[in-house]
Amino acid sequence: MHTSSTLVLVLAVFGASAVEMIEALTIVVAAGVSRGWRSALEGAAAAALVLGVLVAVVGVPLIRYVPISALRTVVGALLLVLGLSWLRKAILRASGHKDLHDEDRIYAETVASLSSPDAEALEGGSKDRDSVGFVVAFKGVFLEGTEVVLIVISLGASQHRLGLAALVAGVAALLVGAVGVLVSRQLSEVPENTIKTAVGIMLTSFGVFWVGEGAGVHWPGDDVALPVLVAFFALITVAYTALMRTKLSAAASSR
Amino acid sequence: MKAAIGKGLRVFGHFWWDFLIGDTPELAVATLLLVGLAFAVDHNRLAGAVLLPLMAAVFLLLSTVRGRRRASGD
Numbered sequence A: 001m002h003t004s005s006t007l008v009l010v011l012a013v014f015g016a017s018a019v020e021m022i023e024a025l026t027i028v029v030a031a032g033v034s035r036g037w038r039s040a041l042e043g044a045a046a047a048a049l050v051l052g053v054l055v056a057v058v059g060v061p062l063i064r065y066v067p068i069s070a071l072r073t074v075v076g077a078l079l080l081v082l083g084l085s086w087l088r089k090a091i092l093r094a095s096g097h098k099d100l101h102d103e104d105r106i107y108a109e110t111v112a113s114l115s116s117p118d119a120e121a122l123e124g125g126s127k128d129r130d131s132v133g134f135v136v137a138f139k140g141v142f143l144e145g146t147e148v149v150l151i152v153i154s155l156g157a158s159q160h161r162l163g164l165a166a167l168v169a170g171v172a173a174l175l176v177g178a179v180g181v182l183v184s185r186q187l188s189e190v191p192e193n194t195i196k197t198a199v200g201i202m203l204t205s206f207g208v209f210w211v212g213e214g215a216g217v218h219w220p221g222d223d224v225a226l227p228v229l230v231a232f233f234a235l236i237t238v239a240y241t242a243l244m245r246t247k248l249s250a251a252a253s254s255r
Numbered sequence B: 001m002k003a004a005i006g007k008g009l010r011v012f013g014h015f016w017w018d019f020l021i022g023d024t025p026e027l028a029v030a031t032l033l034l035v036g037l038a039f040a041v042d043h044n045r046l047a048g049a050v051l052l053p054l055m056a057a058v059f060l061l062l063s064t065v066r067g068r069r070r071a072s073g074d
Helices: A003-035 A037-066 A068-094 A103-115 A116-119 A131-158 A162-185 A192-215 A224-255 B004-018 B025-041 B045-070
Strands: none
Touching: A003 A037, A003 A131, A003 A162, A003 A192, A003 A224, A037 A131, A037 A162, A068 A131, A068 A224, A068 B004, A068 B025, A068 B045, A103 A131, A131 A162, A131 A192, A131 B004, A131 B025, A192 A224, A192 B025, A192 B045, A224 B004, A224 B045, B025 B045
């Protein structure tokens, strides 16, 4: 496997894990502030552990027992569905047709719901532990992390680099978590849509590449075709975003 | 026990339905078409390398336009 595809794998997994963990961090911080840090951090750690086990339990047998061409076709198709939908959403958000992901709003809503009288009444566990905070943090990390697990397994298994993919995802999650703890709040200033766009471009490129490889298509230059695909989909994304912006201004001026 | 397994299967099915179909069924269909196209042009270096990314770009545009229409209520 060439350096170019390894580099794209590292960037795609790192970006995907970082962006999903920013969303998870919002929920963990909200749970920590409203219900206590110990339970929130334990919930987040438990979810991360379950996600890691999932990668090992699903990913390792995939590499060992599924023929590589079948694996690449299926993985390519999964990455295409995921990549195209991330890109579509990112284009609609960047062009103003869809609201940007608002971490501040999600944070405020989560804190409000966890501080409500109903939530207070659900308090359980010992003095130091709060089951509501644990469950909310667990769910936040687990749900946001599921997509990362799929990306890690897909990219890692198709290139036989599952360990590297899992390591990169873990490092990204730890980095986001550490920054979140240091600043002690959710990371609303991070250009989440830009990261999501970049990851969408890489996932779509990988998807097209692996679907072709799995079906027996010979890419000119082999793995060198991957950065070319990334550049192609980056151009397409810029063009579509500009096109959608003109549609928005045309609609606004006709009103 | 049966109820728990049934619930687990429903949650599992719901996750994959949301993941693969969700509110963009056209992208799932597009992916199937792209896989079919890849097998149809296998071993043809130029056709595969040109058609696959090009068709993916076309499907992305169609889905984005659909998303824009849904967002603006056209």
